[in-house]
Amino acid sequence: NAGVTQTPKFQVLKTGQSMTLQCAQDMNHNSMYWYRQDPGMGLRLIYYSASEGTTDKGEVPNGYNVSRLNKREFSLRLESAAPSQTSVYFCASSGLGSYSTDTQYFGPGTRLTVL
C-alpha cells in the first residue's frame, strides 16, 4: 500500500515549456487535490476532484489544467510554464468527498523550477 505517489520528484523547465505532473493513490479515495506550497504562502489549492469525472477550480487555478483519468489518477498540466510557477506541488486524496471530515493524505511532492 503506497498511499499517494507523485512523479516526477524534481523537474526543471524553461519558460514556455509544458509538462504534466502525475499523481496516483491506492486507497480507493473519491476525492483528490493539487496544491502548491510556496514560502510564506502556505499550501494553496490549485484544483480538486470531488469524485471521478468531476474537477473544479481551487484558489489559484490560472495556468494549470487537470485531468481525473480514473478513480486512482489525477494529473496536473502546465501548458506554458512561467517562473511564477516555480514551487513544490503536492497531490492529496481523501475518502468520502463532500461534507466529509476524512483526512487528506499527501504525496511526497514534486519540486518544480521554471527558468
Next chain:
Amino acid sequence: QKEVEQDPGPLSVPEGAIVSLNCTYSNSAFQYFMWYRQYSRKGPELLMYTYSSGNKEDGRFTAQVDKSSKYISLFIRDSQPSDSATYLCAILNSGGYQKVTFGTGTKLQVIP
C-alpha cells in the same frame, strides 16, 4: 486579512521543553480543526483533528480549540529532536467540497 494566521517562527527549544504552537482564524463558520506535521522535503501528515472547543490529547500532543476567541493551539510535551518539523494548522469549512484552509506553518527545531 488571511483566513488563517500562523506565526512562521522558526521556534527553537531544548529537548524536553513544552512547545506551544498557535493559529488564529477569522471565519466563525469554520468547524473542524487540524494540525499537520511536515518534515523537510516531505508531504504533510495529519497529527490530530478536533471539531469542538476544548482539549484533545494524543500521547505527548494536545490540541486545544477556543471558538469564542477563534484561536487554536498545539502543545507538545517532553519535546524530542524527532519533533523538529514544520507544523501547519488547517481548518475545514464543512460546506460544499472539503475545503481546507492551511496556515503557513511554524518551523520547530528541538535541540538535543
